[in-house]
Amino acid sequence: MGAATAAHQVEGNNTNSDCWVLENLPHSGYSEPSLDAVDHYNRYEEDIKYMAEAGLNAYRFSIEWARIEPERGAFDEKEIEHYRRVLQCCKKNGLTPIVTMMHFSSPKWLIEDGGWNNPDVIDYFASYCKYVIAQLGEDLEYICTINEANMRMQEEERAAFGGVDEVATFLSGCTDEQDRIICKAHAAAREAMKSVKPDLKVGLTLSVHDIQAVEGGEEKAAGLWEEEFVHYLPYIREDDFFGLQNYTRMLVGPNGELPVPEGNKLTQMDYEFYPQALEHVIRTVAKDLSIPILVTENGVATDHDDDRIEFIRTALAGVKACKRDGISVIGYMYWSLLDNFEWQMGYGKTFGLIQVDRKTQKRMPKQSLSEIRKLF
Numbered sequence: 001m002g003a004a005t006a007a008h009q010v011e012g013n014n015t016n017s018d019c020w021v022l023e024n025l026p027h028s029g030y031s032e033p034s035l036d037a038v039d040h041y042n043r044y045e046e047d048i049k050y051m052a053e054a055g056l057n058a059y060r061f062s063i064e065w066a067r068i069e070p071e072r073g074a075f076d077e078k079e080i081e082h083y084r085r086v087l088q089c090c091k092k093n094g095l096t097p098i099v100t101m102m103h104f105s106s107p108k109w110l111i112e113d114g115g116w117n118n119p120d121v122i123d124y125f126a127s128y129c130k131y132v133i134a135q136l137g138e139d140l141e142y143i144c145t146i147n148e149a150n151m152r153m154q155e156e157e158r159a160a161f162g163g164v165d166e167v168a169t170f171l172s173g174c175t176d177e178q179d180r181i182i183c184k185a186h187a188a189a190r191e192a193m194k195s196v197k198p199d200l201k202v203g204l205t206l207s208v209h210d211i212q213a214v215e216g217g218e219e220k221a222a223g224l225w226e227e228e229f230v231h232y233l234p235y236i237r238e239d240d241f242f243g244l245q246n247y248t249r250m251l252v253g254p255n256g257e258l259p260v261p262e263g264n265k266l267t268q269m270d271y272e273f274y275p276q277a278l279e280h281v282i283r284t285v286a287k288d289l290s291i292p293i294l295v296t297e298n299g300v301a302t303d304h305d306d307d308r309i310e311f312i313r314t315a316l317a318g319v320k321a322c323k324r325d326g327i328s329v330i331g332y333m334y335w336s337l338l339d340n341f342e343w344q345m346g347y348g349k350t351f352g353l354i355q356v357d358r359k360t361q362k363r364m365p366k367q368s369l370s371e372i373r374k375l376f
Helices: 018-023 040-053 077-092 108-112 121-139 155-160 176-196 218-228 230-236 277-288 305-324 367-372
Strands: 002-004 058-062 096-102 142-146 201-207 210-213 241-245 249-253 293-298 329-335 354-357 362-365
Touching (some): 121 176, 201 230, 201 293, 210 218, 218 230, 305 329
Parallel strands (some): 293 329
Antiparallel strands (some): 354 362
């Protein structure tokens, strides 16, 4: 039981990353730049202690590739030592670290070299991952290689960046070839890290909806599930666990996705408030995949903490039901620990168990933080 963050969204001043460049373009598609974010880079100890005091026993966070390798082939030992301290702080406070090696943001040198469209990224990523495990492996047990390998920027979002093909960030529009490159990068990184530490538990995370067909939408729904999950199976069957990320359901009719039913509650993200989705999607995934499932993200953006508590209560009841039925669900990480930088949407969407006053960086734990462990 734990909570999750991503480096670029919480650490601040990730100046060597592609996201930093995009945020600071004159006509950026981001509503605001990340700047100091919520200063987790300097305040991680305080944040980890909040989790420990709430009774959580795991923390999923990402190591920032752009910090570790700010220039191609040049690794920064100072940054390795920073993440070593974060890992040791987790252990000191009784939290198992679950580390993501790439959570959307990449070094800007990688993008200049063709980014995630360039097959060379397979070797670049594997080399970076192997280096990190060689340095930090003694403090690591669970690794997520790539966050949401199936998540891509939509055409309207690409238009905000001018729609240019050279925007080859991880989130840029995905061709079938780029999809294969990303999957191969995952597999290469898994093997590279296991060559250093064979007992390391390695998995990939995917963002999956609870896809529900209405009458006549069965074929379209099956096609969407194939695109979102099934076609990744050949690349993840050899993993040690599957990182499942879910936030809502998707209703599908004969012509595709349907709007949220009128009158149903919406989150700040305009998703349907539907915590039952997590149980449904765990059961669907388990039909095709026999490895353990780790819920690496599940949460809700709302400024009403009572709604957050209700969401977590219902989601965890679904997890418990799956476990009672023999499905191997080995963990649940709520997204997110802190109200943070939500990419193009900036700081207005509040998923966190902890509120942050960004003028002072003061932390204000919400009731949901103290309730989350009790709910399981």
